[in-house]
Amino acid sequence: MYLASTAPAASGSAPARAGTADAAFAVEFEGLGRSFPSDRGASRTVLRDVSISVQPGEVLAILGTSGCGKSTLLRIAGGLDSATAGRVLIDGTPTVDFDDRTAVGFQEPRLLPWRSITDNVALGLPRGTPKADGAARVARLIELVGLSDFAGHRPREISGGMAQRASLARALARNPGVLLLDEPFGALDALTRLKMQDLLLDVHAAAPTTVLLVTHDVDEALQLADRIILLGRSNELDGSTIAQEIVVPGTRPRDRGSAELAELRGRLLDGLGIDRHGQARGVETTTAIPHFPY
Amino acid sequence: MTGNDTLTSDPRTADAVGDDRGNGAAPTRPLTRRTWFVVVGGALIPVLVLSIWQLVTTLELVPVSQLPSPAMVWTAALELAQRGELGLYTAISTQRVLIGFAIGAGLGLVFGAVVGLSRLGDILLAPSLGAIRAVPSLAWVPLLIIWLKYGEESKITLIAIGAFFPVYTTVSAALRHVDRQLVEAGRAFGLNGARLFTTVQLPAVLPSVVSGLRLALAQAWLFLVAAELLGASMGLGFLLSDSQNNGRLDRIFLAIVLLALLGKITDSLVGLFERWVNKRWG
Structure with a gap:
């Protein structure tokens, strides 16, 4: 029902051009590490040896338990934080502080409370966008996320889910080569979350930007991503690194109930330390899913 | 689609919409x-x-x-008005307050911004300003009179000192507590320096700035009377000290009533501005 209203996006036609990226960029993590100084002079390592290359236009989901450093990884990719080891290359060149080739969708909406939704989304426009073009693009994005009726409202006058959608529209207004999403739907209710996931798929289908999506929701990762990495800690070493890497089979939009995904889901949950109850416990089922390394 | 939105949106929205209606119609x-x-x-x-x-x-x-009876105070007012002194005293006092307030509040904004925004500014300036702030207002008077004589400068300087600190304190504290997440979001979307300040930080602290201004205005009137009591030949504070020497209680009452009225009027003007700011930026 919700999708029907933004239907043109699904078929890849007009309104979705709003989010068109001129180019999707490759992202390369090279031996990335991050440690924070701790109180007693020692340092606490959060990430170590993260190396992965993300293709232009790929959707990569980053899964992990809370506190495993997945947000830190994303922040480093966007230049909001800097690595203490290794580096990140976007389109072949190292990231700079607050890199303008990326746009961030934060965990919280982070809208300016004194601005209308329209003006908040306009904040995402790249500097130097001609006024008329910018206004038209903002209006199209607001329509795309289904907030046209609330364009003039202030953030506190709309619901949390709507604010999160406005925040996504603001990130898309940036026209980013790399879209960084930090648990963007984490605070939403279950139904709204599913709708937002479909919305993101529509946007991505229309304008294939590279997406790094941090999430703790296994189903969300399976639904949205081309590839999933699971960050985890091995016993002897401090700091998380890539514990599993899974290529998600099938093309989007995927059937949320497919058996293949159910098996992957079990494996990922296992990797997150969640016991898989019932008959399947400890047993791989018969579906042919490749194991890492492929 | 709108219906659908309302279904999934959280209850806060419904409340907010309900409130708006309540304020508009209000039977x-x-x-x-x-x-x-x-x-x-x-x-x-x-x-x-x-x-x-x-x-x-x-x-x-x-x-x-x-x-004295209210009628006697009224007569005193008429008598002073006829001699032209009432208008003159009120005007000169108001002028001193406004000039001193403008200078003090302006400097308070600048210093508050420097201390609130920059760590270095905080380290260098905050302790000294804190010490100056701790000096009781009247302690400045002898020094100012020797340095700046009995002219306008000494009074305006004292009033500016009085208006400076409420603005400086509220602005620096408010800027330190601007939501870090909003500032980071602003930076992530390419804002920095002056643009970041005017887009995110300044609007975020505007309500505190205005309440600081309101406090500063009250302080300005306080310091005006202190300045005029101790060394002036015109103004409402002078009227007070002169009447004390002549034993004119009616004029003392008149001066007090005038100070109350002027203070209330200027405060109400800032109050209106405050309401507008809170509505627009709050």
Whole structure:
């Protein structure tokens, strides 16, 4: 029902051009590490040896338990934080502080409370966008996320889910080569979350930007991503690194109930330390899913 | 689609919309929200005080040498007005307050911004300003009179000192507590320096700035009287000290009433501005 209203996006036609990226960029993590100084002079390592290359236009989901450093990884990719080891290359060149080739969708909406939704989304426009073009693009994005009726409202006058959608529209207004999403739907209710996931798929289908999506929701990762990495800690070493890497089979939009995904889901949950109850416990089922390394 | 949105949106929205309607139409507004009740309620105590004052003087419960009647104060006002002194004194005092307030509040904004935004500014300036702030206002008077003589400069400087600190304190504290996440979001979307300040930080602290301005204005009137009591040949503070020397209680009452009125009027003007700011940026 919700999708029907933004239907043109699904078929890849007009309104979705709003989010068109001129180019999707490759992202390369090279031996990335991050440690924070701790109180007693020692340092606490959060990430170590993260190396992965993300293709232009790929959707990569980053899964992990809370506190495993997945947000830190994303922040480093966007230049909001800097690595203490290794580096990140976007389109072949190292990231700079607050890199303008990326746009961030934060965990919280982070809208300016004194601005209308329209003006908040306009904040995402790249500097130097001609006024008329910018206004038209903002209006199209607001329509795309289904907030046209609330364009003039202030953030506190709309619901949390709507604010999160406005925040996504603001990130898309940036026209980013790399879209960084930090648990963007984490605070939403279950139904709204599913709708937002479909919305993101529509946007991505229309304008294939590279997406790094941090999430703790296994189903969300399976639904949205081309590839999933699971960050985890091995016993002897401090700091998380890539514990599993899974290529998600099938093309989007995927059937949320497919058996293949159910098996992957079990494996990922296992990797997150969640016991898989019932008959399947400890047993791989018969579906042919490749194991890492492929 | 809108219907769908409303279904999934959280209950806060419904509340907010409901509130808006309540304020707009308002067929059954409570008594305390009606304009006439607010006006009458606010005037109640002044009218009561005036009546008791009149009553006490008419019944001669207190000798008029100790408490002049309202009529005597009114006569004193007319007499001073005829000589042109009332207008002159009021004008010169208001002028001193406004100039001193403008200078003090302006400097308070600048220093507050520097201390609130920059760590280095905080380290270098905050301790010294804190120490200067701790000096009681009247302690400045002898120094200012020797340095700047009895002219306008000494009074305006004292008033500026009085207006400076409330603005400086509220602005620097508010800027330190601007939501870090909003600032980071602003930076992530390409804002920095002056643009970041005007887009994110300044609007975020505007309500605190205005309440700082309101406090500063009250301080400015306080320091005006201190300055004029101790060394002036014009103004409401001078009227007070001159009348004290001549034993003119009626004029002392007149000066106090005028200070109350002027202070209230200027405060209300800033209050209107504050309401507008809170509505626009709050």
